[in-house]
Amino acid sequence: MQQQMGDDxxxxxxxxxxxxxxxxxxxxxxKEQVPDRFKDLLAQLKEKERRH
Amino acid sequence: xxxxxxADRPATGASPVPDPRDEITDxxxxxxxxAISLTRNMSSADDLVQDTIVKAWSNIDKFQPGxxxxxWLFTILRNTFYSDRRKHRREVPDPxxxxxxxxxxxxxxxxxxxxxxxxxxxxxxxxEHREVLILVGASGFSTEQTAEMIGVAVGTVKSRxxxxxxxxxxxxxxxxxxxxxxxxxxxxxxxTKPGQFVV
Numbered sequence: 019m020q021q022q023m024g025d026d027x028x029x030x031x032x033x034x035x036x037x038x039x040x041x042x043x044x045x046x047x048x049k050e051q052v053p054d055r056f057k058d059l060l061a062q063l064k065e066k067e068r069r070h
Numbered sequence: 071x072x073x074x075x076x077a078d079r080p081a082t083g084a085s086p087v088p089d090p091r092d093e094i095t096d097x098x099x100x101x102x103x104x105a106i107s108l109t110r111n112m113s114s115a116d117d118l119v120q121d122t123i124v125k126a127w128s129n130i131d132k133f134q135p136g137x138x139x140x141x142w143l144f145t146i147l148r149n150t151f152y153s154d155r156r157k158h159r160r161e162v163p164d165p166x167x168x169x170x171x172x173x174x175x176x177x178x179x180x181x182x183x184x185x186x187x188x189x190x191x192x193x194x195x196x197x198e199h200r201e202v203l204i205l206v207g208a209s210g211f212s213t214e215q216t217a218e219m220i221g222v223a224v225g226t227v228k229s230r231x232x233x234x235x236x237x238x239x240x241x242x243x244x245x246x247x248x249x250x251x252x253x254x255x256x257x258x259x260x261x262t263k264p265g266q267f268v269v
Contacts, residue, residue: 032235032244036235039192040192040203040204040207040208042185043188044204044208044209045208047103048100050099053116055120056095056119056120059120060094060123063123
């Protein structure tokens, strides 16, 4: 299962760059405003339960 | 079943136990980001988040306090996604992204790819590959946590992640030793409008 050292280094560098970009893709969406409908939904669910 | 479990719980009059459901609101952004990564469509993603919230709310008795709430919510979200997908069969199964790749010709800038090109390549990946990359690569879950969430062996997560990265590199025309992005692009990230990520 042991891989060549050079191959490993190459891979880890590429992996690093891919992950860096993945985080950017993900963070871009994280920064977006979450629609109010979800907070409204949670409030509705809570209210419904309170009435029961 | 849920009701009897609730009844068996010790009385909590003395010290009020916080409702774990109050925490759901903290994970709306990550849930949405994960949903968008899976569906690649804003309105489907928002419907998926909505369904996930309702399921999490009504199944909170299955959540173990003290465990990772985000992992629990993500598990519900991806299970809902795959079960909807099986029901509707909207997306053609394409585990290697061959179909998607045929639809879009990647520009062959060796070593210098803009962030938008990365996103286009990411969108061409199969949903299984996108999922594992978002969980392990972007959300920072361990391979063990991811394995539990997806319901596969740790080894499967590792090999799938490695194949997904390789596929992504292939889609961008990279061999493995080259920079995906030049230093210039890295310091000035491509500005994108919300929704541009969705193809």
